[in-house]
């Protein structure tokens with residue numbers, strides 16, 4: 001306890017209370033909503049979920065001046081499977097408006113990357129054009145995990161269920177999660193190790209579960225490594241936000257499966 005994840009979750013509870021007071025728009029953006037599951041299942045090459053990430057608690061500033069729409073369009077043009085938009089303001093310097101704008105400009109799936117603790121955040125993500133939400137197993141009781149998962153699926157959203165160790169993986173399997181994100185970064189200590197993907201993916205049937213390796217992917221060798229472990233997709237933020245040649249880097253990561 002006393003780690004960054006607990007701190008973020010405490011902050012989210014406050015944000016949710018505020019959100020409930022203000023209320024939502026009550027109308028969703030009229031945008032196409034392609035299925036990420038479908039894309040992952042049929043892809044012949046490594047799927048890249050490319051992230052819009054200005055800053056993070058572990059790295060500080062990453063790219064504060066980014067234009068989210070321009071960045072998302074570059075991702076889409078160069079073969080990204082989906083766009084991940086960090087919408088947390090306090091710790092990641094994102095905003096929900098980034099997701100709204102990106103959703104109006106790209107046709108590929110959009111992941112609302114935030115710390116979901118309440119249904120109202122899922123409603124807001126949907127209104128803002130998301131097609132996928134993230135659920136972090138470490139941040140939720142089993143009961144809340146199940147409830148939020150069911151709620152999101154009922155709205156037609158895909159769910160990326162994030163795990164970091166064996167116990168969390170068991171909990172993800174218990175709710176029958178289909179897309180499993182293995183986070184190489186420990187959200188409590190910030191330590192990054194691609195061996196986490198290797199260890200946890202070896203416990204999964206990669207035909208049944210869609211495995212996404214998340215965080216710390218920097219080189220084509222890293223992509224090779226998680227591909228060998230059974231990943232169908234990778235979630236990449238920092239490396240793409242800081243790439244000297246973004247189109248080239250992004251294309252290189254799309255290894256044939």
Ligand SMILES: O=P(O)(O)OC[C@@H](O)[C@@H](O)c1c[nH]c2ccccc12
Nearest residue numbers: 183214215216217235236237238239
């Ligand atoms: O910038 P990286 O190391 O490529 O990581 C991207 C993504 O995996 C990371 O942003 C992330 C994974 N899970 C999260 C949960 C909350 C916030 C952020 C994350």
